[in-house]
Amino acid sequence: MDGEGSMKKTELTGLTFRELRDWTTGEMGMRPYRAGQLFTWVHRRRVGSFDDMTDISLDARAQLDGRAKLTRLVTVNTLSAVDGTVKHCFVLDDDEHIESVLIPDEPRLTACLSTQVGCKCGCIFCQTGLAGFRRDLSAAEMVAQLYALQDFTDQRISNVVFMGMGEPLDNFRNLEDALSIISDDRGICIGARKITVSTIGLPGGIARLAGLEGQYGLAVSLHSAVPATRRKLVPASRALSLKELKHDLLLYNEMTGRRVTLEYCLISGLNDSISEAAALAGFCADIQCKINLLVYNPVKGMDLHRPGPAEVEKFMEYLYPRCQAVTLRRSRGSDIAAACGQLGASRMLPNR
Numbered sequence: 001m002d003g004e005g006s007m008k009k010t011e012l013t014g015l016t017f018r019e020l021r022d023w024t025t026g027e028m029g030m031r032p033y034r035a036g037q038l039f040t041w042v043h044r045r046r047v048g049s050f051d052d053m054t055d056i057s058l059d060a061r062a063q064l065d066g067r068a069k070l071t072r073l074v075t076v077n078t079l080s081a082v083d084g085t086v087k088h089c090f091v092l093d094d095d096e097h098i099e100s101v102l103i104p105d106e107p108r109l110t111a112c113l114s115t116q117v118g119c120k121c122g123c124i125f126c127q128t129g130l131a132g133f134r135r136d137l138s139a140a141e142m143v144a145q146l147y148a149l150q151d152f153t154d155q156r157i158s159n160v161v162f163m164g165m166g167e168p169l170d171n172f173r174n175l176e177d178a179l180s181i182i183s184d185d186r187g188i189c190i191g192a193r194k195i196t197v198s199t200i201g202l203p204g205g206i207a208r209l210a211g212l213e214g215q216y217g218l219a220v221s222l223h224s225a226v227p228a229t230r231r232k233l234v235p236a237s238r239a240l241s242l243k244e245l246k247h248d249l250l251l252y253n254e255m256t257g258r259r260v261t262l263e264y265c266l267i268s269g270l271n272d273s274i275s276e277a278a279a280l281a282g283f284c285a286d287i288q289c290k291i292n293l294l295v296y297n298p299v300k301g302m303d304l305h306r307p308g309p310a311e312v313e314k315f316m317e318y319l320y321p322r323c324q325a326v327t328l329r330r331s332r333g334s335d336i337a338a339a340c341g342q343l344g345a346s347r348m349l350p351n352r
């Protein structure tokens, strides 16, 4: 803990351009053009220290070094899957651990980022959910995951999904800043339309996301359109009924002109019946959406099973003529526990 009189350094990596400009001209008493220089060094060139900022005077660099810091994540472990997916485990300043995933899918390269250490939502098929919630990530910690992943590869990261550990809309304030920073064309410049936020849907959260300046993509972890089944699979979905969720998705369609992706993880005997498929088709009827089916990835210690290929086929066949777009998503990185619901398996469980 900081002693009395010591000053906590400002994490520049987590300041939006507007915040950086206010801080530079206000707290630091510098000229406004410094904000542009700093933003470029931090987010486009992504240097590791103020010493590397060669077009900033030595005096100003020393001043910055005393009052601010650049957030870099320390990699603890990196695992590569046979399909090219790479999972990174990072340690944070307070010794918490988070995981992020790099997913190649020519011509795209997608970074899957975490927004919290752990998660409050408790989805029964998810390793992160089982481990409970530790804390929110700062905007700087979200942005720094992306930069660590980008440093790992020569290929430019083209897409970002906030689909790692945590519920992004439960950490909205920091998410909003991270979105603004990574889509800023003065920085790493990943267009808002190439960034997707994945959520179970929290009250008011989808409308807030739709109201942001950029048109960010939305993926909703639906997993069932039958109220009782959804409450069982996604306990935190109790906060927003399916009727309210549908209302929010229609609002998102209207406000952004974009369609929503509905994530549906098929689990044997729980949500893979034809009556579940019928409820899903009914739920989707007037929403501009795409359904992404995914077959459950077994997680050690959970008594849940994958449906067989015939069950998956039947489910899809029911949906095809009734829904606008249905895809069966390939599970990526399952051999390194980097697939959906598997993050945090190695580090987050209490008996780690």
Ligand code: SF4
Pocket: 119, 120, 121, 122, 123, 126, 127, 128, 129, 130, 164, 165, 166, 167, 200, 221, 341
């Ligand atoms: S699936 Fe997502 S929302 Fe559900 S517990 Fe896991 S991290 Fe949280």
